[in-house]
Amino acid sequence: MKLVAAVRPGSTRWLIRHEIRLAWRGAGSQRTWVLAFFIAMWLVLHVGAYVVFRQWVGTGDLPAWAALMAAAATWAILGLMLAGAISGSVQALFERGDLDLLLSSPLPTQAVFMARGLGVAADVGRTLLFLLSPVANVGVLIGHWRLLAIYLVLPAMALGIAALGMWLSLAMVRLLGARRTRSLGQVLGTLVGAASFLAIQLRAQFSADTLAAIGAVAEHLTGPYSLLWLPSRALAGEPLPLLVLFAVGAGAFWLVVRIAHHRFLAGTQESVTGSATRARVAPAASTQRFRGGLLRTVLMKEWRLILRDPKLIAQTLTQLLYVCVPVLVAAAGRNATPTALTSLIGPAVVYCAASLVSRLAGITVSGEEAPDLLQTSPVSFSRLRWLKAAAALLPVWLIAAPALAFASGTHVLGLLALLLCLVGATVTEAAGQVWYARPAKRSDLSRTSQGRGVGGVIAGITAFAWAVLAFCMVEAPSYALGALTVAMLGMAVLRLLGRKRQAEG
């Protein structure tokens, strides 16, 4: 007898099984290989955890600053989980196409929301479980049995955060609508992630003593039983925090499902009809004047689409942060003189500008909601792509040029040289996007890779060569010719391969 036969159709377990099946099939055609890869990675993480534990055991107790870092990391993770829960809740409760079918069936709404809520909780908790379960397993092996608490605390945290996310998304959907709430959740997640990354970078600038002092001040200000320490202490297996967190998390979820599911039902209906009720008065349509010109209309269209997509802006800025902060931290780490530091600003700006252009041009060139419209227009597709790339280049030049003027001081020739490198690096990245574009719907860009294969690698190396050239012209003129040769060679190869690719396409 099959196991599934024991599950009564329409029950909560049956719905959960349905959710799992959808999630599994939604994982793509290579899902078995992906699963095998993650299992292998999970095993490797056990080895990593063991290495860390051996160090810890060898030096005695955890270092003094570790408690502060653990608490900060736990709260950052909770923030990420909440952002994920908001996005996941909006998707699960308001946007998934099958909700109408389920809610119009004779199934109890409570069972539907229980299954959806558990799905959201599983979604926000799985990554953390993947990362922390090796710590618990290895910890038990070497005698830290209290770390088994991770298996209790994590699901409780996931349930509690899912409940909070569901409540928040209900409130926000009523205020903002489903689509904006989802964007807000994604932006929030991006910002928390970026803040965590910044904190890790800044942490490297503090000594262990400084961190321990900050930890002591924080503990003094908040007290040892403060909520600040609760999640990390629960994860470390302390009984009372563990009990409190488990009760709060599981209890919040139970309350939401048991008591509030009718409100979710009402919220779902409102979200369906919400666009009509939220319809606003058209803002003075008659006053808008058309302005002609292909360049202008393409630029305005691209800039409007970017500015009205907070998720893309947040992702772009975060990506820039990931590139620029390590560059600046590395520069500061050199203990360079102010003059030498100033000489690094120019190349750093050139490189960061190229990275930003790569990202923005990826959005404007590859991301296109109406490709049929463009292809049926009398303008050549290649020309349109370059115009779209210009929409990425112009604002970056506008931002980068003043920074380069600052870096070059009063040296006009130096400024011209840096501007040349800026144009070279950014145009290279834009060309890489134009010649190696992978068209996709703009809304899918955040979910799909923007990789351009060999073209992307060559564009990246060439842009870096331009940044090196900017550095050499100030610090090491004898190497400038070499950097220039690499940059020009890179552009030539990029064009050659791009032409071949266009001919094939």
Next chain:
Amino acid sequence: MDLRPPALEISGLTKSFGGRLAVDHLDLTIPQGEFHALLGPNGAGKTTTLRMVAGLLKPDIGTVRILGHDVMQQPARAKQVLAFLPDEPLLYGKLRALEYLEFVAGLWGVPADVAGKKAEGLLRLLDLWGHAGELVEEYSRGMKQKLALAGALIHDPSVLILDEPLTGLDAAAARLVKDLLLERVAHGGTVILTTHILEIAERLAQRISIVHHGHVVAQGHLEELRATASTQGQAGATLEDVFLQLTGSAGE
């Protein structure tokens, strides 16, 4: 005798996907100023044909001329006089209706003052003016369909090709669009549409082509098609009878 070049002239058009023939040596000539309906069962090759006409797909062999301009050899000239409305037009959700029309007008090089007036006129005509300041993502499906039609008309195309243009429209909007299309034909424009609603073809089209297995199996006025069916033993047949008989769907 009309010495003007045909609005659309397709000759030996062929396209296959992975060895499967979607369009098979299709020939079709549509004179200027005609309302022409392209009918056919699902998978007959109508949409593939129209996408090749619009320059979205490259034919394996064959030629397409729009007002005498070869789509492959002179794409810019051919596209300048053409508008194509796909069955599910994709719009920019984050643009407002007027911004969308301004962009489309820019693509076709319509002078700004002309485009502005034309956009307002079209939006008023299609009952969208009250929503002109809203983002397109807030529109219903029917409103999006009407906006896409406005976009197709902003450059005043001589040849208008529409793939299932009435999908998603309510009765009033469908009537509005039908009147708009008839008016264009009355003023010398050419309208070519595909539809699964045979009644629309019967009421609007001056001539009808029935496509099956990638080529035209019958073409002509409704009476001519009826006669074709009559010779096969069905006197007084409706367009539906003719369609089912010619596509071999009757009794299936």
